[in-house]
Amino acid sequence: MKHHFWILFALETSFLLWMLWDVMQLKYLSMPAYIPIGFLWLLISLMNN
Numbered sequence: 001m002k003h004h005f006w007i008l009f010a011l012e013t014s015f016l017l018w019m020l021w022d023v024m025q026l027k028y029l030s031m032p033a034y035i036p037i038g039f040l041w042l043l044i045s046l047m048n049n
Contacts, residue, residue, distance in 0.1 A: 005043060005047050008043055015036050016036045019036055
């Protein structure tokens, strides 16, 4: 079951980095940056249970 976490973790991390790249290029974000960060913390808390 742990491999599911790492797959989702990699997807969320890459998505977060892509969002940060958009911020650095001063593009308009259609979603606030705290949403992918919230998913990241949710996945981390699920792993620790």
